[in-house]
Amino acid sequence: MKTVDVRKKVLADNEAAATELRERFGQSKTLVLNLISSPGSGKTTLLEATAGALKERFKLGALEGDIATERDADRLRDMGIPARQIVTGGACHLDARQIRKELEAGNFDGLDILFIENVGNLVCPASYDLGEDFKVVLLTVTEGDD
Amino acid sequence: MHEMSLAISIYETCRNAVRDAGEGRLESVKVAVGELSAVEPELLEFAWEAITKDTEDEGSRLEIEWRPARQYCTHCGHEKPRPSDSWLMFCPDCTQPLRVDGGYELDVLQLRYLAYDEAGGAEEA
Numbered sequence: 493m494k495t496v497d498v499r500k501k502v503l504a505d506n507e508a509a510a511t512e513l514r515e516r517f518g519q520s521k522t523l524v525l526n527l528i529s530s531p532g533s534g535k536t537t538l539l540e541a542t543a544g545a546l547k548e549r550f551k552l553g554a555l556e557g558d559i560a561t562e563r564d565a566d567r568l569r570d571m572g573i574p575a576r577q578i579v580t581g582g583a584c585h586l587d588a589r590q591i592r593k594e595l596e597a598g599n600f601d602g603l604d605i606l607f608i609e610n611v612g613n614l615v616c617p618a619s620y621d622l623g624e625d626f627k628v629v630l631l632t633v634t635e636g637d638d
Numbered sequence: 639m640h641e642m643s644l645a646i647s648i649y650e651t652c653r654n655a656v657r658d659a660g661e662g663r664l665e666s667v668k669v670a671v672g673e674l675s676a677v678e679p680e681l682l683e684f685a686w687e688a689i690t691k692d693t694e695d696e697g698s699r700l701e702i703e704w705r706p707a708r709q710y711c712t713h714c715g716h717e718k719p720r721p722s723d724s725w726l727m728f729c730p731d732c733t734q735p736l737r738v739d740g741g742y743e744l745d746v747l748q749l750r751y752l753a754y755d756e757a758g759g760a761e762e763a
Contacts, residue, residue: 493665493750493751493752493756494659494662494750494751494752494753494756495748495749495750496655496656496659496748496749496750496751497747497748498651498652498655498746498747498748498749499745499746499747499748500651500745500746501744501745501746502644502647502648502651502669502744502745502746503647503744504651505647583640583643584640585640615676616640616676618676619675619676619744
């Protein structure tokens with residue numbers, strides 16, 4: 493019987509991708525925000541209002557995560573904001589490797605602000621670094637106060 | 639949390655490590671799971687069994703080392719113990735804020751495997 497000291501984080505691959513993204517965003521001077529909340533709290537609505545207020549002064553972009561629909565990205569594209577939908581098909585969080593792949597596929601160069609709207613879930617997204625500057629958590633009154 | 643995808647990640651890490659070491663069959667894998675990692679050890683064990691079933695590594699054990707989160711008073715620096723499954727919002731002695739150390743671990747620590755050349759006539763499943 494042989495022993496191997498592995499000493500590797502389970503989420504090591506995500507962390508490596510997140511570090512790479514953070515470096516890239518630093519170089520392009522892009523502010524990156526990771527929006528987290530329960531489903532239906534109003535992330536997309538908040539994003540629409542924010543984008544509306546900023547789009548004349550800043551170059552904005554959005555990556556939308558959802559388990560099944562394209563609706564979030566459509567709403568932002570209707571406002572003239574470049575947006576790509578990441579349909580996770582069951583995965584309950586966005587992963588840095590997915591973000592990296594989407595940025596390579598889409599036209600997201602030279603953004604001032606990149607909004608990443610995470611999958612509606614308050615548990616898993618907290619553990620996955622996406623290379624963001626800030627995580628923004630949205631909580632609604634109807635979810636209770638404890 | 640999504641113990642199945644975490645178990646898959648652990649399994650891939652182990653398979654790669656065994657391949658690099660010269661191939662064999664997993665016997666046990668030791669992982670550290672932190673109190674604040676949102677991982678249920680029992681569910682992780684079930685996921686491990688499901689993933690390794692019908693593979694050469696079927697029957698291998700996932701040994702989970704629980705890592706607690708410790709809360710320390712920011713004023714006096716001492717650890718403030720608490721009952722398990724509870725959380726302190728502030729220091730019970732001086733009501734100052736607390737800082738957290740540990741509890742976020744999610745690491746593959748070590749594995750044990752039976753090398754195929756060691757096993758002599760052992761065949762791959």
